[in-house]
Amino acid sequence: GNSVTQMEGPVTLSEEAFLTINCTYTATGYPSLFWYVQYPGEGLQLLLKATKADDKGSNKGFEATYRKETTSFHLEKGSVQVSDSAVYFCALSTGNQFYFGTGTSLTVIP
């Protein structure tokens, strides 16, 4: 079956620290992979995506590379800001249905 496993939080970092949130997946076929971000009290917003192996998605300084050999899609950012505090969800899609990880809460302190 299809599933996504992401590192449990919460994660607390100081401003300008390096961020990695791990995400691995199990899927049949050739999934597309996504990272979504949820700010407090809001819905989920697409942060970045990759649709095939070795693709790199990037947005707002965040990056993730689709690694088929390790079935991973880890989220990274070189220097986090207080405004990056949110919950981050890894997800995969093999068609019209999505499978979400449980979310990782990130708090960035000044």
Next chain:
Amino acid sequence: DGGITQSPKYLFRKEGQNVTLSCEQNLNHDAMYWYRQDPGQGLRLIYYSQIVNDFQKGDIAEGYSVSREKKESFPLTVTSAQKNPTAFYLCASSFFHGYTFGSGTRLTVV
């Protein structure tokens, strides 16, 4: 601008009452979804619909009902049979490999 509109943003329900959450999209997406999110937890799929006049149960459909009479609209009714309805409800729509989320409705039982 195209998007998904959920209303109301906050909803209070007395025990034993049915309430309906609205979800409208103008993205011309075929598929629509309802998720429930509890504090500190991930997303759980309640119902989804891939075409007008058709819908399927998700992982936690008990105590909920939906209809899909129009492509643009996918309302969710939380019935009195749902024993623990207090949660954050998210509606989403998709077309191939992309989900768009609404901003959510927070339902509280009083």
